Amino acid sequence: MQPKQILREHVAKIATLTDEEFDNFFSRFELQSFKKGQTIIAAGDSVRREYFVLSGCLKSFYINDDLKMFILQFAMPTWWTSDFNALYSGEKATISVDCITDAEVLSLTNESREALCREIHQAEHFFRWRTNKGYVASQKRLLSMMNNDVKHRYEELMAQYPELYQIVPKQLIAAYLGVSRETLSRLHH
């Protein structure tokens, strides 16, 4: 399927845009391809863009002072990712984004998003709902983090995204669950 069509169907789930409106909407995006391992946002960068994944798998992550990595999100097709804090506030990135597999994305600058939201009421509606879903998901994950042990969180993740098991090295799954790779490896006993 064409990038334009993928985005169109994704947006149509939430917002109603006329063909002309969607042409305008889509025209602000830039198609980009990345190779496995390539960095899209590095900590310290200025962040100008957010990314809509067409194919492949990205990760957004934080690295602490001890060089330990924590994964915020595995971004699969039709997911959005960026360092949203940096993107909206203008601060430098503290979250990095890179490619777990080869990937194709549609990228949108902060200015373009805000212009679209101004020009097209339904675009603002779309982005409100998108963020809403992210917010609710983030709160659920926070609760799961506080409430459940590693085994439970692992099974939850695998039930929700079984495809991750194939694509993503286990140490990255550990970094998502907030656990050491050794402990994750011992879970099967």
Add this chain to the structure above:
Amino acid sequence: MQPKQILREHVAKIATLTDEEFDNFFSRFELQSFKKGQTIIAAGDSVRREYFVLSGCLKSFYINDDLKMFILQFAMPTWWTSDFNALYSGEKATISVDCITDAEVLSLTNESREALCREIHQAEHFFRWRTNKGYVASQKRLLSMMNNDVKHRYEELMAQYPELYQIVPKQLIAAYLGVSRETLSRLHH
């Protein structure tokens, strides 16, 4: 200050509404008063409203199967709270909300919010930004949860909201930090 004025100034930080638009906006809210200890949303309820705090302090929380409580948010004046997942999806509440102190709120139904967002583009803009801030804050807290130990998280919280120390029993602070009250109590050694 009047409720209307408090909300007006809060909204003005993000969105530009004409006086007539704001009159319409404000007219959808209902002023409600609650006593300390009173429940606003109980787990299992249908959730029809979200709440803008004028005075006092609410908490939103989850209680697990072992009856252990986890606090998602202390809602202070000008904060918004509800079980947003239930509110948007129509599912029953899994998050409860009650009053840590006597409180005054402005409440808004889901239908009224959506109507306002349809009628007033800038209202949709406002709610997009509000949710956005919540999303970014939630991600930061998730990272802090994974990255930092209890002592660090406690100091972070006290630095950001020193007033909580006076208002909120320590066991509730423990429930926010995701730690037992005993461990929190031992932090001062």
Add this chain to the structure above:
DNA sequence: ATGAAAATGTGATCTACATCACAATGCGCT
């Protein structure tokens, strides 16, 4: 003011998970 209930402090013990060390296995690259 006073008694009951709630909140807090503190010791002893237990446990999930981290960390370190190293072996085994898998996998991309020329």
Add this chain to the structure above:
DNA sequence: AGCGCATTGTGATGTAGATCACATTTTCAT
């Protein structure tokens, strides 16, 4: 095909924080 590096498994040991038990202090309603 085979070298080299990244990934995974697994044992031994360490530790932050949980849990249980009970004493002490604070708060609140009458």
